[in-house]
Amino acid sequence: DGGITQSPKYLFRKEGQNVTLSCEQNLNHDAMYWYRQDPGQGLRLIYYSQIVNDFQKGDIAEGYSVSREKKESFPLTVTSAQKNPTAFYLCASRQGAVYGYTFGSGTRLTVV
Amino acid sequence: DAKTTQPNSMESNEEEPVHLPCNHSTISGTDYIHWYRQLPSQGPEYVIHGLTSNVNNRMASLAIAEDRKSSTLILHRATLRDAAVYYCILSRTYKYIFGTGTRLKVLA
Numbered sequence: 001d002g003g004i005t006q007s008p009k010y011l012f013r014k015e016g017q018n019v020t021l022s023c024e025q026n027l028n029h030d031a032m033y034w035y036r037q038d039p040g041q042g043l044r045l046i047y048y049s050q051i052v053n054d055f056q057k058g059d060i061a062e063g064y065s066v067s068r069e070k071k072e073s074f075p076l077t078v079t080s081a082q083k084n085p086t087a088f089y090l091c092a093s094r095q096g097a098v099y100g101y102t103f104g105s106g107t108r109l110t111v112v
Numbered sequence: 113d114a115k116t117t118q119p120n121s122m123e124s125n126e127e128e129p130v131h132l133p134c135n136h137s138t139i140s141g142t143d144y145i146h147w148y149r150q151l152p153s154q155g156p157e158y159v160i161h162g163l164t165s166n167v168n169n170r171m172a173s174l175a176i177a178e179d180r181k182s183s184t185l186i187l188h189r190a191t192l193r194d195a196a197v198y199y200c201i202l203s204r205t206y207k208y209i210f211g212t213g214t215r216l217k218v219l220a
Contacts, residue, residue, distance in 0.1 A: 033207065035210070040212075041212060042199070042210040042211050042212045042213060043156070043210040044210070045207055045208075045209075048207050058207070088153070090155050090156070092155070098144055098203070100146055100148075100158040100161055101148070101156070101158065101208065102158070103155030103156050103157070104155050105154060105155050106153070106154065106155050108153070
C-alpha cells in the first residue's frame with residue numbers, strides 16, 4: 001500500500017546536537033511538507049517542497065534545514081540552533097492544490 | 113493566508129449526529145474546503161473536502177453555505193472512535209494553514 005513513512009517514531013537528542021528525521025513516500029506525490037506540533041496546538045509549517053531540488057521556508061524555519069534530492073524523500077534536520085526542539089514532527093505529501101494531504105505517523109523528538 | 117474559525121471544543125452523545133461548524137469569511141472563489149481529524153499522537157487523517165456543492169463520503173458529509181463563508185462537517189452517528197481534533201482548512205495555495213481545530217468529545 002502507498003503511504004508515508006516517518007522514522008524513528010521516538011527520538012531523543014542531547015542539547016547541542018543535530019538530528020535528522022526521515023520521511024519517505026511511495027505515493028509519487030510532487031509536494032512534501034514538514035510540520036511541527038506542540039502540545040494542545042495546531043500544526044505549524046516548517047518547510048515545504050513542490051518539486052525535487054527545490055524547497056521553501058514555512059512559518060518557523062529557523063533552526064531547521066531540509067533537502068529534496070529525490071522525489072520520494074524529504075529529510076528534516078533539527079540543528080543546534082533550534083532553541084526549543086522538543087515537539088511532535090509530522091511529514092506530509094500531496095499531489096496538487098486540490099487534493100488532500102497524506103500524513104505520516106509522526107516523530108516525537110525530545111531534548112534531554 | 114486564508115483563516116478559518118472553529119469552536120475550541122464540542123461534546124456529543126454516542127450514536128447521535130454531530131455538526132461541527134467552521135467560518136471562513138475570507139474564502140476566495142478557488143479555495144477548496146478541507147477537513148481533517150487527528151487522534152492523539154497520530155498524524156491528521158483526511159475526512160472530506162469540497163468546493164461549492166455539498167459532499168458525502170463514507171466517513172462524513174460536508175455542507176457548504178451558499179455564500180461559501182461557512183461550512184459544517186456532519187458525522188451522522190458519532191462513535192467513541194470519532195473523538196478527535198477536527199481541523200477545517202482552506203486550500204488556497206500549495207500549503208495549508210492549520211488552526212487549533214475543534215476537540216470533539218463523544219460521551220458513551
